[in-house]
Amino acid sequence: MPQPSADTPNSFGHHISFAEALRVWFKIALLSFGGPAGQIAVMHRILVDEKQWISESRFLHALNYCMVLPGPEAQQLATYIGWLLHGVRGGLVAGGLFILPGFLSILVLSLLYAGYQDATLVQGLFFGIKAAVLAIVIQAVIRIGQRALKNHYMYALAATAFCALYLFSVPFPAIIMLAACAGLIGSRLAPQAFAHHDAHAPAKHHAIDTMMQGEPRHTQASWLRAGKVLSVWLSLWLVPLIAMLATLGGDHVFTTIGLFFSKLAVVTFGGAYSVLAYMAQEAVQHYGWLAPGEMLDGLGMAETTPGPLIQVVQFVGFMGAFRQPGSLDPFTAGVLASILTTWVTFIPCFLWIFLGAPYVESLRGNRAISAALSAVTAAVVGVMLNLAIWFAIHVAFNEVTTLEHFGMNLLAPNWRSIDLASTALTLAAFVAILRYKIGVLPVILSSALLGMLITPFL
Template sequence: MNSPGKQVSVDQGPIPFSEAVRVWARVAALSFGGPAGQIAVMHRILVDEKRWIGENRFLHALNYCMLLPGPEAMQLATYIGWLLHGVRGGLVAGCLFVLPGFLSILALSVLYASFQEASFVQAIFFGIKAAVLAVVIEALVRIGRKALKTWPMYLIAASAFAAIFVFDIPFPLIIAAAALIGFLGGHFDPARFLVIRTRETSEDGEGKTEAVLHAGGMATVRPTWRGAVRTAMIWGSMWAAPIIALILLVGPDHVFTQLAIFFSKLAVVTFGGAYAVLAYMAQEAVQTHGWLAPGEMLDGLGMAETTPGPLIQVVQFVGFMGGYREGDLLGPVASGIAASVIVTWVTFVPCFLWIFLGAPFIEKLRGVKLLTAALSGVTAAVVGVILNLAIWFALHVAFSQLNEVQGYGARLLVPDLATIDLASVVIAAAALVAMLRFKIGMLPVLFASALIGALYFSGTSPGA
């Protein structure tokens, strides 16, 4: 690992740290459009414009981050920051990548919770909810095309969908089972399980220039166990200390502690990007803990989609609403802000741990074919989980009343057809056509849907 004070230049002379800070702030301010768009922004600025890092080195870093749980774009920024200026460079790059989204969602959360019953807030989010459904379906199509190359991949995806949608099997168990199946499949039938993994890295976030992520061509890194132990102790302590403090100060049953523990667990299993865990997170936050209502989860996702930073930043909204509703220690707003900080901390501190600790070791494993097969199985399962998310969102967008039917260990959500919301269905369908057929970007679709929804809602609400 590079020392914190050492400057490392890849393609040119030493880069001033102050200039790097300004560039990372610029990258953060432009980090809209989900992982593909965020990676494209970094590529355009760092590779094409600044020439601080070469194409191969950029893909080398991206390959590594794709192996990790958590938001790959934020981890890619952290990795390159570490490569350029050591630990302090990684900290600055990673923190700045998260900061704009954190501040934006915090402000929106305060306004949302304080004026949730106001008609203008309901009007704005009426259209956003429907458009978010289209965004999730578009992500399902995009990821499915890449991941489902052979019939075992389709079977894994279908099984994962049934496991979580019908039998409510915990998401971590689904991912573990998929990894095991992929590992065994890679051993006994490598032709069908060694699926090449790709990532779009287009300059404009919409055109598709595919970068094949393979195992070869990486620099050899020789990690030391002494440095690894030291790094693990430092970052592991920073991750665990707030959780232990909360257990001692407010008890294990308080909402602050529950949020910290839940999202710490989530940080370990977020393979496949934010969409892969949204359904699991939504079900737990809504049905198990009661931190928010189904419609509110869609509102939070809309906030994360329309603000800079990682999509997984939606966890902050979940934490804010949980703390806001509890409000027994600090008052509603202050409790919501405190919960936002707690959730953000336990979500993103592990990302720094994975980068600073795991990079040397994971890079050595990139050439192991069975690891690639296991990851192919995980990616296929992610498609099934995202399908579950799409159907879960679709039911809550299109119908105002759902009934749960249980039997033989299974459970199904059955909509009341009389409660269908045709306006929401039309907006969602139009948004999906705009994105899939006409290739219109996510942000224009979201803003247009919000405007259309607001006009419709205002025209149909009482007193309009």
């Protein structure tokens, strides 16, 4: 029997094989450093620029939807595009692989942290990688901004979003809603400025847009399909919680962890930073899972390992069960809590994508919706810039306070506490990435090695 050529469209309407996609998603997972800005930039570079599997407009359309969802937008974007390429199987592989390296990395680091918290080499590892990640985040903000901010309207939206978040701590969902409203108004007052260019005529060589004949069956929305998605994914999410509540009781640490992080999964608009303060307060003061200051150590793990920043919840769950193991060995309890925390955090992410993506695809031709989502993208650039500056200040300075003046919250670093070694490492990483185009992974590995070498002398 003759075999189809590599250019023969498959059942999903394009020529991309599942095996090839699996290799690419694994590569993206290994390179998903630098938080959402860096991760989105990596996906854009590989999927849009290098592989040319998806057009700029379709990538941004998917990204805009993921930005308004609770949970990690980069992981949900990978799930969305994987689903678009190969249906539910593709979404599970893309989203699951995106989580796996970070889960394994943080599990190992949590074990090291619990057993060898004061080890100099472990401190040096975090010190070096953190500097490299800051450079990656800054570069990613520049790259995404260049693509999303096409005119002065978009620059104004990005600047407004940045000021609202950085100076006034306006909630992220409010920023997104206001940006969407601005886009809807802009679609009537200045339609060309708010339109996705080429939204109806995708780029010539992008596989999804040029090979698909009509809309594949798996992208078509229906009430029957929505009902099936809800029944499957709500069961996967809620049945384990109900079982723990019935067998272990409401006061058991596993039940508490499952319920607490399930609640967080539906309110984490804006990523890990948006709920960090609340999570730290509950974990430290209410549940006693962490000591003061350990939350930042956990965030450092999430920032310096591949995968979503919200993976910091895994460290919190590990330490909670490690310190309240009951009849289990503390390390065994910590590992089980890591799995539970990751499960209840990310199962909802797959639910949001598999339930909503077909409806989002059907809205690609709606000019008003496209304008609203374009405005959201511009606002998110301002949000990314806020995160980059927050991160930069905390990497470069050892002492940072928050000043409140005229209703504004200003980060005020103590200039005498500047960390010259960390700043120098960051500048070197930034020059290597931006000027000499060195890859992300070599820069991170080099920075980690330098961090471990110089930390004993600091």
